[in-house]
Amino acid sequence: MFLVTGASGYLGSYIIRRLADAGRPTRAMVRSRAFAQKEGRLAGLNIEWVEADVTRPESLTDAMRGVEAVIHTVAIAIEKGGRSYEDINYQGTVNIVEAAKAAGVRRFVYISQLGANASLPYRFLASKGKAEDYVKASGLEWTAFQPSVIWGPEDEFANSFARLIPLTPLIFPIVGDETARFQPIWVEDVASCAIQSLDDRDTIGQAFQLGGPEILTLEEIERRTLQALGAKRIMIRFPMPLLRFFVALMEILLPNPPVTRSLLELLAVSNVTTANAIDRFVSQPRPFTAENVAPYMRQFRVKDTLAQFLGR
16 A cells, blocks of 8 residues: 555645556545545545644554555645644654654655755755655655656646736736746656656665756746747846845735745755756656647636635
């Protein structure tokens, strides 16, 4: 039995689907089965469900029963609803690791983040770095993956720009400067890496950086997103002090802001791999191009965007 935490989440749902389609016994760990089924990402799959919360260690015992391997995907990029990076990304991982050890589970695959480092002043990356360090010191047969930004249907990467399109009919902001570079990786490619590692004992005790086949500036990513949606805008670069002001204002006014100051800080950290391991697992990784993005990109309406930002 394979346990996937965050099973109804973005990456977790792709991993679950791949395992289920391969006929492998899979348990989907979610906080609320009713909510997960309403979302519909796991609809029609022959899987076992378990309700558990990484912040409640006592809820994890049943989730681990009879499990031979764990793929841990739970993490938050934006803090809201009282859920902090330290509680979810770090302590949540600690709780999952300890529950796995108590249940006698040996194999543990952890989805970390490119650039994660416990010593960084950026709380998101620090929380992921601390969690990865804990996994590495756990004594489990661990494998860690450090992906760059993940793109695909329902992502919070390209879609974050797409949501702004109906609110910016003439001018579209270029976020960050030319030094902010990314290596977007297709969600299915990340799922492939995680699943392949389950049966590859050579990956035990190793951390793999994952990036797509292209290195892009944020401006190039924005332009390709606009092109995918057939939207034409005047692109104007916003200086960082102005961006910080607007982001701080959004955090005050919006229950669900599209970006936070914590995420804005990450533009100062390279999101490009120094030792890309994607070719070890995927023969033809999919690039982030307008042609590849267009089939899934949503055409957001003004009311859709406002409802998202207002948390409705």
